[in-house]
Amino acid sequence: MKQKEINKLSKEDLQDKLVEFQKQLEEFKTTHAISPLENPLQIRSSRRVIARLKTALSNQDV
Secondary structure (H helix, E strand, O other), rough: HHHHHHHOOOOOHHHHHEEEEHHHHHHHHHHHOOOOOOOOHOOOOOHHHHHHHHHHHHHHHH
């Protein structure tokens, strides 16, 4: 997700997306532990999107 897309989301949508990406990251990690992912950079990009979402959530609280 791009930062512009994240900034347009409401607080509830941000929380939903955060849960979604956290589940996706967990799936990537377990799959990668069993057999290598075709594109292991998906793990890094998921972590970064999660960080962006958390940052956006904390900015909305302030």
